[in-house]
Amino acid sequence: MKDMTDMYIPTYDDVLAAHARIAPHIHRTPVLTSSYFNDLTGAELFFKCENFQKAGAFKVRGASNAVFGLSDEMAAKGVATHSSGNHALSLSYAAGRRGIPCHVVMPRTAPQAKKDAVRGYGGIITECEPSTTSREEVFARVQAETGAEFVHPYNDPRVIAGQATCSKELMEQVERLDCVIAPIGGGGMVSGTCLTLSNIAPQVKIYAAEPEQADDAYRSFKAGHIIADDAPVTVADGLKVPLKDLTWHFVSNHVTDILTASEQEIIDAMKLTWQRMKIVIEASCAVPLATILKNRDVFAGKRVGVIITGGNVDMDTLPWITK
Known part of the structure; x- marks a missing residue:
């Protein structure tokens, strides 16, 4: 550790x-x-x-704090995360309020209601397999491609x-x-x-x-x-x-x-x-x-x-x- x-x-x-x-x-x-x-x-x-x-x-609290705490220069590249649902849609909500892109890696098995909500808030979804290993591998690729600020769901x-x-x-x-x-x-x-x-x-x-x-x-x-x-x-x-x-x-x-x-x-x-x-x-x-x-x-x-x-x-x- x-x-x-x-x-x-x-x-x-x-x-x-x-x-x-x-x-x-x-x-x-x-x-x-x-x-x-x-x-x-x-x-x-x-x-x-x-x-x-x-x-x-509740995750909109942490997501909003991260998004609205960014400098304008950092915010311009958008934010990115991996999440099974609530952090994904919360970060999409906060990014939408600030007018910046939000890239989200979600397990393909995540509830459809949560995927729909992410897209409804303007989030851009990339799907992964339902494991921590797959989630982190796919996310690394998305972040490298976008240069977006990583907002971890909890850590x-x-x-x-x-x-x-x-x-x-x-x-x-x-x-x-x-x-x-x-x-x-x-x-x-x-x-x-x-x-x-x-x-x-x-x-x-x-x-x-x-x-x-x-x-x-x-x-x-x-x-x-x-x-x-x-x-x-x-x-x-x-x-x-x-x-x-x-x-x-x-x-x-x-x-x-x-x-x-x-x-x-x-x-x-x-x-x-x-x-x-x-x-x-x-x-x-x-x-x-x-x-x-x-x-x-x-x-x-x-x-x-x-x-x-x-x-x-x-x-x-x-x-x-x-x-």
């Missing part, structure tokens, strides 16, 4: 600057509660609803500082939280949560939630070093990517625990949220609730912030519909 001394670690000052920079381009998303889920879990749950965010996901200090604004808002909206839980794939949202809470509310515990079938962060956390899977298969399509150096720094130093849920538990939590809260959330966003339901003893009697990370769902392939 690369020595952290040669990578810039964002500070809380970066978070404050990011929040000011992106304010014209994002929503301050609402926090919803559910007496049904409170009764079911024995906890008080406060859902930070980034499914209502611009571009339908980028500008992106992490932007994602950290979500938990900053949550702490302003809800008092006396005992813990916050968010999904983990590459770790951008969880790292941002760690960055904010370690500075302004160090007493608040941070949990990460992960699919059992893509549990490399869980295994990394237990082993004490990064363990990366190349191509895991899970309904939570936004959580298939591995941790990287910068996100591992935050996860290993500030996360209390990583909890996992089975595919069926994730689907059940997603469906229950749709039914009871009347909001559209992705499978990836249902993983925290699934782990709370599975580990009620951990959260009972606690005030819990639950970050719902996005709502970009392919309506033609809902996981509870069998054909």
Whole structure:
């Protein structure tokens, strides 16, 4: 693993600057509660609803911070990234707002709804095979051809500082939280949560939630070093990517625990949220609730912030519909 001394670690000052920079381009998303889920879990749950965010996901925060932080000279060549969906469409959205090109490498298996959204925001898609290896190889070629500024989906200090604004808002909206839980794939949202809470509310515990079938962060956390899977298969399509150096720094130093849920538990939590809260959330966003339901003893009697990370769902392939 690369020595952290040669990578810039964002500070809380970066978070404050990011929040000011992106304010014209994002929503301050609402926090919803559910007496049904409170009764079911024995906890008080406060859902930070980034499914209502611009571009339908929290990732527009980090993408906007990166895009609007570029100098005019750098911005002229555009931006580029690789992403299974939400970062791709968020970066396309932000680039469109600034009037610059956005090149995106996406797995050919990415949800059609997300591909359509990327193109709708003006993003230029190049497809790859659904593995980390293929994604990075194809991206290297695209970046070499375009000269665009690489904005990594999560292992980028500008992106992490932007994602950290979500938990900053949550702490302003809800008092006396005992813990916050968010999904983990590459770790951008969880790292941002760690960055904010370690500075302004160090007493608040941070949990990460992960699919059992893509549990490399869980295994990394237990082993004490990064363990990366190349191509895991899970309904939570936004959580298939591995941790990287910068996100591992935050996860290993500030996360209390990583909890996992089975595919069926994730689907059940997603469906229950749709039914009871009347909001559209992705499978990836249902993983925290699934782990709370599975580990009620951990959260009972606690005030819990639950970050719902996005709502970009392919309506033609809902996981509870069998054909």
